[in-house]
Each structure stands twice: as structure tokens, then as C-alpha cells.
Amino acid sequence: MALDNKIDNHDKRSIQDMIAKKKNGKNITSITEKVMPAILFLIAAVSILTTIGIVYTLLTETIEFFKRVPIMDFFTGTVLKPLSQNPEFGVLPLINGTIISSIIAMLVAGPIGIMTAVFLSEYASERVRRTLKPMLEILAxxxxxxxxxxxxxFVTPLIREFFPSVEATNILSPGLVMGVMIIPMIASLSEDAMTSVPNAMREGALALGSTKLEVTFRVVIPAALSGIIASFVLGISRAIGETMIVTIASGSSKNFTFDITQSMQTMTAYIVEVSGGEAPAGSTIYYSLYAVAMTLxxxxxxxxxxxRYVSRKFREEY
Amino acid sequence: MKYVDTNQVQKNMNSRLLKNNVLKSVFFLATIFGLIVLAVLIIRVIMQGASWINMDFLTNKLSTSPDRAGIMGAILGTFWLMVVVIPVTLILGVGTAIYLELYARKGRFQSFVQTNIANLAGVPSIVYGILGMTIFVRALDFGNVVLAGGLTMSLLVLPIIIVAAQESIRAVPQHLSEASYGMGATKWQTVKNIILPAALPGILTGSILSLSRAIGETAPLVVIGIPALLIPFPGGIMDRFTVLPMQIYYWTIDSSLVEEYANLAAATIIVLLVLLFLLNATAIVIRNKFQKRY
Structure with a gap:
């Protein structure tokens, strides 16, 4: 009774009222309770809208581009001259530049990344690992x-010091630097894959008389292979999408060549160049932007x- | 007859151990390689740019003459960009995370959204730039102002903050929310009063990391069309602007014309790296200080 009175005095209402009110569902609490899930749903839908937005803008403008430039000319053309009197829109020089810069990057990041992962997961003591890993993450x-x-x-002048024939803008230098940028990504993903190999497997091999090196190459790496391959693929994807390094250091020559000492343009760098001004909306060059972006x-x-497929499909479960 | 020829084993073992030790040093060198490049990069930038940093450089307007050029406009631009990015990413990121972790029924839709977010995280930043240019700058006709750039950047870093918020919400122990339900709290009350406060340090860390990504990102803004011209200081989110990375970009590509521009770029890089360092240090402090262990 005392409790009832207290609530009564405090709130000027009885518990029955409160329950009735709650059942009516007219107070603020129950309204928020119904509205919040809807609001949160709308918020979560933004990420889907983003995807739809990306696909829709790229697709509609790309289709417009292919009305003006035949799709076969685009994908098989080896000449890209968007600004000339008789413009040609072959995307192969860009794809070539993208692939070559990514190959150079992966030649640096692949071996160094995986060796870093091996060192951190198989050789380094816990203390060394905990100092080196955050330092590598700064790099990322x-x-x-x-x-x-x-x-x-820095890198281009350095290369030209030793090989004067290298041009001031070339694909080699951004490729190498891009490789350094990707090292931490490959190292950390591969290391995760390696550390998740159970210790019992290592101990079994060690007990049979293997050295650590043999354990690494015959047990750990084969067992972690799916994760390592996935890290490589993600590294390649990163290199393909990288923009600023190649834009600055590789120039804008649309060469279709395999000579890494020359300037080449990647798909990303082309987008930067074209969107950086010269293309009025509605021109063919403007639409080429979207076609290249779509390809990218x-x-x-x-x-x-x-x-994702590799790491899921070929994962060894222990 | 001896089953094991000890001499043979000894002979083989030596070379195997040697190989092991040699490759161990090779692996170590590979690990150090990245750090050496990092050190060279930082030393190089500091040597080139440190002497150019002074009060005038930090507070002056842009100028074509290197001696008088300053980065106040870029600093203000970065600031206004953050004014847009912080609330937008926090609301969208945390809201999505709450929905996925606490409200969505485990099923097709939830895993669809999840896959979608993972894919968005892998889309190159320049593609976001094209989205921003098409939707915000042209279709909605904002022009190349802070708001358009900020919304583009927000979409770009959204996956980072969503994943971070999801992880920290997942880390809040079940018994806390059960206790809250047991006291008669409703779902939203539990989310607002119990789960979000407990997940806050993780969310803050994630949002600071996504913020530092947004501060350092250049490509989407190049596509949106940040002018290289000398524009007045931005005073709000509907003004045209430039940011620190854009300034580095323009000064770097123009350094073949005016050599001192490279030094200005280096000086701006120092400012940018210091800013990012401070942000990340804050994130680490928050993580260590406020992260509760249950």
C-alpha cells in the first residue's frame, strides 16, 4: 500500500493507468518502438541504394557510349585518341597499362608480402611480432x-640515375611504389591464414625432424594456401583500382606498349584526366569516362x- | 646392420639447418624492407618540406608564388568536409550496423546486405567519385561544393564504419541486454541505453579510422572537380573548396613547371601526416582507455 501511494504521489497516476496506457500504444515509447525499426531499415537500405546508384549510372551512360562507339571497337581497339579530330576509343592501351602496373606491383608485393607473413607467423617471437606488425600497418x-x-x-629520379633511358613519367616507378603500398595487405591477410593453421600440425612435422623452413613450406603454406591466394587476388584488385600513384607518376600517354620504361595510362588515370576538365557533359569523351569506369x-x-570464392571453396577445415 | 647412418644424417642436417637459417634472415629482411621504404619516404618528405612550414604557410591563402603560398584554404576545406562526413557516416554507419545486428531477421535479406557491403568495400575509390559527380554534382545540382564531396566521401568510407560498428555491437555481452529486458525495457530502450553506450569505444575507433581514410583520399575529389584555381576560403558546406590531398596533387604535378612546388607539396604532406597521426593516436587511446572487458 505504501508503495502504491508513493508511485501515486510521484507520478500522479496509478499502475492500472500505466498499463492501460501502454496497451493503448499511444505513448512515446511504443511509438518509437514501432518507428525505429523502419528508420533503421531505411538507413540500412542506403548501402543497397549506393550499389544500385553505381551500377545504374555506369550502365546507362555506358550504353549511351556504345550507341556512339561500337562495342567491338572499344574492346579491341589499340588506339586511344579521345581528343583528336577523328577520335578513336580503343580501351586496350588502358587495360594494358592497368595490367602491367598491377603485375609490377604484385612482383614486389607478392613475394615480400608472403615472406613477411612467414616471418611474422613462423619465426618471429611474440614480442617482435607485436612491434613489427603495427609499424607495417602504418604503411597501409x-x-x-x-x-x-x-x-x-624520389623513385623515378632514382631509377633514372641508374637507367637514364627511363622516361620522366613511366609505369615502372608507380608500379614499384604501388607494390610497397600493397605489402601490408598481403602480409596481414596471409599471416592470418597461416596463424590459423593449428599448431598440432606444425608440432607433428617438427617431431618427425623437419626444420622450421620445411614445416613452413610443406605444412603451413599448403594448409593456408586458400587464404594466401585470396590475399593475392585482393592485392591485384587493389592495384587495379589504385589511382593517384599512377596518375601522378605514369603520365598520360596512351601508349600501347610493353616497355615498362615508358609512360602508360591506366583506366583509373584516364578517368582522372578526362574528368579533370576537357570533357563537356554529353560529349563522346564524357561518355567514354563511364565505359572505362564500368570496365574497371x-x-x-x-x-x-x-x-571470396577461393577463400571459401578451398578452405581446409581443421 | 645399422638402420640409421649417423654420418649421413649429420651431413644432411647441416645443410638443412643452414638453409633454414639463411632463409630466416631473408624473411626478416623482407619484413624490414617495407619499414625501410617507410623510413626513406618520411625522411625524404621531412627533409624537403620541414623548412617550408611556418605560420605564414599554415595561415596564408593559395598563391602562384611559392614563397607566399599557404594552405589555410585546404585546412578549412578539410575541416568543412569533416563537418559533412562525420554526422553522415555516424548516422548511416551505426544505423546500418544496429539494423543488421539487432533488428534484421537472419535470412536472405540480411546476408544480401552483408554481401553488398563487402562488395562496396572493394569498389575503387574513383568509381565513387564518378557516382558523386553524376548524382550529387550534376543530377542534384549541388555543384562541386563541400556537400557533394562530403556525401561522396561518406559513401566511400561507409563500409569501414559499418563493419567496425557491427563488430563492437556483437562484442557487447548478451547478459547486459537480457538484464535490460528483464527490467522491462523495450528493445529500442535497450539499444539506446545499454548496447550503444557499451559499444561506443569500438564505434568511435572505427569512425576515426574511416575519417582518416576520408581525409587522405584524393581520387573521388579529383573526379568531382575540385578547382586548381585560387578560390576564397570556404565558409560553409555549400562553398567550393579544396583539401590537403588535392593541394598535394596539384603541387606535385606542377612541380615540373615550378620546382619549389615540390617542396610545398612535401610541406603539405607533413601537415597531412601529422593530422592523420594525431587522429590514429586518438583512436588508440580511446580503444585502450575506454574499451571495457566483460
Whole structure:
């Protein structure tokens, strides 16, 4: 009774009232209770809208582009001259530049990344690992524009010191720097895959008299292979999508060549160049932007799906 | 007859151990390689740019003459960009995370959204730039102002903050929310009063990390069309603007014309890296100080 009175005095209402009110569902609490899930749903839908937005804008403008330039000319053309009197829109020089810069990057990041992963997961003591890993992560946190500056003002002059025939803008230097940028990504993903190999397997091999090296190459790496391959594929995807380093250090020559000492343009760098001004909306050059972006988007999407497929399909379960 | 020839074993073992030790040093060198490049990069930038940093450089307007050029406009631009990015990413990111973790029924739709977010995280930043240019700058006709750039950047970093928020919400122990339900709290009350406060340090860490990504990102803004011209200081989110990375970009590509521009770029890089360092240090402090263990 005392309790009842207290609530009564405090709130000027009885518990029955409160219950009735709650049942009516007219107070603020129950309204928020109904509205919040809907609001949260709408918020969550933004990420889907983003995807739809990307696909829709790329697709509609790309279709417009292919009305003006035949699709076969685009994908098989080896000449890209968007600004000339008789413009030609062959995407192969860009795809070539993208692939070559990614190959150079992976030649650096692949071996060094995997060796770093092996060292951190198999050889380093816990203390060494805990000091080195955050330091490597700094490397991943540096903005790409800074790497671009580094490639253009330091690495390229350095290369030209030894090989004067290399051009001032070339695909080699941004490729190498991009490789350094991707090392932490490959190292950390591969290391995760390696550390998840159970210790019992290592101990079994060690007990049979293997050295650590043999354990690494015959037991750990085969067992972690799916994760390592996935990290490579993600690294490639990252290299394909990288923009600022190649834009700054590789120039804008649309060469279709395999000579890495020359300037080449990647798909990303082309987008930067064209959107950077000269293209009035509605012109063919403007639409070519979307066609190239669509190609880039499909490339990276395939790589990302492939990475997920590899790591799921070929995972060794222990 | 001896089953094991000890001499033979000894001979083989030596070379195997040697190989092991040699490759161990090779692996170590590979690990150090990245750090050496990092050190060279930082030393190089500091040597080139440190002497250019002074009060004038930080507070002056842009100028074509290197001696008088300053980055106040870029600093303000970065600030206004954050004014857009922070609330938008927090609301969208945390809201999505709450929905996926606490409200969505485990099923097709939830895993669809989840896959979608993973795919968005892998889309190159320049593609977001094209989205921003098409939707925000042209279709909605904002022009190349802070708001358009900020919304584009928000979409770009959204996957990072969603994943971070999801992880920290998942880490809140079940018994806390059960206790809250047991006291008669409704679902939203539990989310607002129990789960979000407990997950806050993780969410903050994630949002600071996504913020530092947004501060350092250049490509989407290039596509949106940040002018290289000398524009007045931005005073709000509907003004045209430039940011620190854009300034680095323009000064770097123009350094073949005016050599000192490279030094200005280096000086701006120092400012940018210091800013990012401070942000990340804050994230680490928050993580260590407020992260409760249950």
C-alpha cells in the first residue's frame, strides 16, 4: 500500500493507468518502438541504394557510349585518341597499362608480402611480432597521394640515375611504389591464414625432424594456401583500382606498349584526366569516362568475388 | 646392420639447418624492407618540406608564388568536409550496423546486405567519385561544393564504419541486454541505453579510422572537380573548396613547371601526416582507455 501511494504521489497516476496506457500504444515509447525499426531499415537500405546508384549510372551512360562507339571497337581497339579530330576509343592501351602496373606491383608485393607473413607467423617471437606488425600497418595507412609524390619525386629520379633511358613519367616507378603500398595487405591477410593453421600440425612435422623452413613450406603454406591466394587476388584488385600513384607518376600517354620504361595510362588515370576538365557533359569523351569506369568496376568486382570464392571453396577445415 | 647412418644424417642436417637459417634472415629482411621504404619516404618528405612550414604557410591563402603560398584554404576545406562526413557516416554507419545486428531477421535479406557491403568495400575509390559527380554534382545540382564531396566521401568510407560498428555491437555481452529486458525495457530502450553506450569505444575507433581514410583520399575529389584555381576560403558546406590531398596533387604535378612546388607539396604532406597521426593516436587511446572487458 505504501508503495502504491508513493508511485501515486510521484507520478500522479496509478499502475492500472500505466498499463492501460501502454496497451493503448499511444505513448512515446511504443511509438518509437514501432518507428525505429523502419528508420533503421531505411538507413540500412542506403548501402543497397549506393550499389544500385553505381551500377545504374555506369550502365546507362555506358550504353549511351556504345550507341556512339561500337562495342567491338572499344574492346579491341589499340588506339586511344579521345581528343583528336577523328577520335578513336580503343580501351586496350588502358587495360594494358592497368595490367602491367598491377603485375609490377604484385612482383614486389607478392613475394615480400608472403615472406613477411612467414616471418611474422613462423619465426618471429611474440614480442617482435607485436612491434613489427603495427609499424607495417602504418604503411597501409599512408594516403596514396603521398605514395604518388614519393614515386614521382624520389623513385623515378632514382631509377633514372641508374637507367637514364627511363622516361620522366613511366609505369615502372608507380608500379614499384604501388607494390610497397600493397605489402601490408598481403602480409596481414596471409599471416592470418597461416596463424590459423593449428599448431598440432606444425608440432607433428617438427617431431618427425623437419626444420622450421620445411614445416613452413610443406605444412603451413599448403594448409593456408586458400587464404594466401585470396590475399593475392585482393592485392591485384587493389592495384587495379589504385589511382593517384599512377596518375601522378605514369603520365598520360596512351601508349600501347610493353616497355615498362615508358609512360602508360591506366583506366583509373584516364578517368582522372578526362574528368579533370576537357570533357563537356554529353560529349563522346564524357561518355567514354563511364565505359572505362564500368570496365574497371567489372574487373575489380570479378577479383573481389574470386577472392571470396577461393577463400571459401578451398578452405581446409581443421 | 645399422638402420640409421649417423654420418649421413649429420651431413644432411647441416645443410638443412643452414638453409633454414639463411632463409630466416631473408624473411626478416623482407619484413624490414617495407619499414625501410617507410623510413626513406618520411625522411625524404621531412627533409624537403620541414623548412617550408611556418605560420605564414599554415595561415596564408593559395598563391602562384611559392614563397607566399599557404594552405589555410585546404585546412578549412578539410575541416568543412569533416563537418559533412562525420554526422553522415555516424548516422548511416551505426544505423546500418544496429539494423543488421539487432533488428534484421537472419535470412536472405540480411546476408544480401552483408554481401553488398563487402562488395562496396572493394569498389575503387574513383568509381565513387564518378557516382558523386553524376548524382550529387550534376543530377542534384549541388555543384562541386563541400556537400557533394562530403556525401561522396561518406559513401566511400561507409563500409569501414559499418563493419567496425557491427563488430563492437556483437562484442557487447548478451547478459547486459537480457538484464535490460528483464527490467522491462523495450528493445529500442535497450539499444539506446545499454548496447550503444557499451559499444561506443569500438564505434568511435572505427569512425576515426574511416575519417582518416576520408581525409587522405584524393581520387573521388579529383573526379568531382575540385578547382586548381585560387578560390576564397570556404565558409560553409555549400562553398567550393579544396583539401590537403588535392593541394598535394596539384603541387606535385606542377612541380615540373615550378620546382619549389615540390617542396610545398612535401610541406603539405607533413601537415597531412601529422593530422592523420594525431587522429590514429586518438583512436588508440580511446580503444585502450575506454574499451571495457566483460
Amino acid at each position: 595507412g599512408i594516403p596514396t597521394i603521398v605514395y604518388g609524390f614519393f614515386a614521382f619525386t 568496376f567489372v574487373f575489380t568486382l570479378i577479383m573481389n568475388l574470386l577472392a
